[in-house]
Amino acid sequence: MRTLTFQRVTFTMGLPLLKRAIQDQVEKTRNFVSRSLVIGEVLSTADMATGVKCGIIYWLFGGAVRNLGGPAHVTQWLQPLQEQKHTGMFAMTERGHGSNVRGIQTEATFDFSAQEFVINTPCKDAEKMYIGNAMYGNYAAVFAQLIIHGRSQGPHCFIVPVRDEHGRLHPGVTVVDMMHKEGLHGVDNGILRFDSVRIPRENLLDKFGSVAPDGQYHSPIKDKSARFNAMLAALTPSRLAVTFQAMGSMKLGLTIAIRYSHSRRQFGPKAREEVKIIEHQTQTLRLMPHLATALALTFASRYAGTLLDEDIFRGKELVSSRPLQALVAGLKAYSTWENVSCLQDCRECTGGMGYMMENQISGLKCDTDVFVTFEGDNVVMLQVVVRELLAQYTKQYEERPVSSLLRNWAESGSDRLRTSFLAFNMDTVSNLTFLLKAVHFRERILQRGLVARIYYKVMTKKEDFFRAWNSCLHHITCLSLAHIHRGFL
């Protein structure tokens, strides 16, 4: 299966369209993000494992080089992907730190005399885990704590050779095959360990932090935490790519299930031909909302792609587009959960046929199930959404403290009045304006309530912020979903 996927990836990456997409990424051609996202969607519909492996090479490895590195890095590691001179992998997650990546333990110690970084895995928890393309790839974009003179500057990304073009492992690198997963059997995931692997100083992707030959560290962002946030933000396009892959999966599953429902007959009026199962009320009610969601997601995610393209084209750092961060994080969580729920209904609506591998739905289910936890666990994504929302709220509040508070309260009052008034009129429930008002109202109520709760806990009760946030997590996820739902209307 892996060999087949490898062949498919080689074939696909050799297509003129894909080579062009890489060149576009190299040159930052206008709208290259949107175009690549759609290619990813189509590819995933053809074969999910191939789509995911190409995504690892193009978005994760290529994207890291593009967005965290400089021109020389692009020439050395991104450009050659076109001719398939090498492939890459993305090594961020560790055994001990998956969601909380800030806490990774892999070390990159600067050796002044040799002008090299020493990449090292100090303990079992620091092993890089679930790394896709680990059994085939040549280079890894490795996140590690940058240590200079014994002091960490926080996580940075380094290009580390894993194996040469003949497949021979680089000295000091150990790769362990992680073997069987629920799906994506064509994707090779592995564990990476580094035993003091030496790489040139130039292998640090230095857009957000560089080390001079004399060991001087320099970064445009002084705060360690803000710096890492900027790096993560730069990787936003690859997160959006998951949404496009999930959409591809939904569309394929729905095509199969809806077509089958139009041909399969079961039950019917006495002594008459059985009816098509799509005519069973429950069958329609189970499938059509998913179709509507797939369409809504298509518009919303293409819109997000356009925003990303504009920011990149204008040379704007993605970290400064907070609403866009929230949108992409929310889309990732919402689309991948909707995909799981959609495929489950497709599978159930096609009965025993849906359980057979030859009919694709169950394979799609297994392949895409991992989307809900990889590239940022969905529950963490929901928190990212709310963090961004609160940042906007706080900013607005700080800029115009009194007036904005009053305006908020005034809005709150009129919302409540209008909504409850409209609720008495049954006609308005199916009215789009009413629905829009309702979801706006829900989001605002949840947001104001959350701000008040956290403010009370942290400021009045002097609770630790983490504890306060954690005790509101359910509220946070509700607000997050409310925000995402509103975004679709």
Place this chain on the structure above:
Amino acid sequence: MRTLTFQRVTFTMGLPLLKRAIQDQVEKTRNFVSRSLVIGEVLSTADMATGVKCGIIYWLFGGAVRNLGGPAHVTQWLQPLQEQKHTGMFAMTERGHGSNVRGIQTEATFDFSAQEFVINTPCKDAEKMYIGNAMYGNYAAVFAQLIIHGRSQGPHCFIVPVRDEHGRLHPGVTVVDMMHKEGLHGVDNGILRFDSVRIPRENLLDKFGSVAPDGQYHSPIKDKSARFNAMLAALTPSRLAVTFQAMGSMKLGLTIAIRYSHSRRQFGPKAREEVKIIEHQTQTLRLMPHLATALALTFASRYAGTLLDEDIFRGKELVSSRPLQALVAGLKAYSTWENVSCLQDCRECTGGMGYMMENQISGLKCDTDVFVTFEGDNVVMLQVVVRELLAQYTKQYEERPVSSLLRNWAESGSDRLRTSFLAFNMDTVSNLTFLLKAVHFRERILQRGLVARIYYKVMTKKEDFFRAWNSCLHHITCLSLAHIHRGFL
């Protein structure tokens, strides 16, 4: 995988406990149903494919012989399962008829001169499909239209030899391997075709319909449809067995996910040790309701098992226990859907680890996903529940037309008053009595509404019953779930 499962099944069926369970079924020992159900649950926790294959042999094949046949059949086909002289399969579903089994097309034509039945597959749609143990089993309990003198008496069950003890196929029988499924890779599912296979007259399981040597048909139930209902009702225990298997799966999944959540740490207060992920509010809120459901299901399904045992011990035909039919159909649908939802949360709550096969959760997901559509599709099960509820309602209404109508209305009025009154008092929301009243109220409102709608459509508007029922399907599934939820309180 299949060979391994075959070995496991052979080993398991050879255990004294399992041999005893078969003997108990042969002798109808008091409470044998409850005991076998629990054995099935434990077995499924150890290995789902083994549990399902043993279930096919014990519940489906053995149960058909036990509940549809006479003492001679039990001696000939059930008793020898103890010594594993042969194994069996259950062949009801056809390509053309899965949910609407009444419409199966396999024919069993009585040949008076030879005193034999001729089992025949007249067309592709009549092929028996998804038949478990098809690649290993010796006998099949085959459902076919019983045809005497060119006239069908409706579906009956026949024991048809498939292969001898050396694995050689019986003449006229074709078996096609169905190969890959989402899960249960150890279970061999196949397609069966019969090309005028001759079996002795005695191979008809004749409890609900027998054919005398002179070709005279005799049945204790005159109506063809009622007769088939009685046969299906007799197979109720095997439906309950699915609920026990789903529970086993939930308990195993929850054990893994909850234990992991108590050992894995991620995020935490600044400069302090990260906290156990079970301490994240959302993690607890995602897992604990499933644990509560697993417990509630344990009590409810054991109770259903006890009722079945009592009926069987008292020699009562299961078809006459309508509330019990509704309970078992509802439990099957509810438990298998809850299992899917539970395992999905277990998988997500264990992150990437949950996606790895070695950690069992994803395997359990794939193995048990088929539960929602096999042994009666869940949406069909919900309709069975409501059909039984309405039968009870109609009966009550017919017996005391005026008084019961009045009583219903009176109850309805007081319910509404009490519920809306209680709703003003926040304290009562968490009160069990209030909750009980509320779910009772919801069920009654939905039931009365449904009766009124169907009555109006069929009696006033003269709509065809099938169309009327179909246009209320969403209402029906809501009522069904409301009934099931109430049953747990």
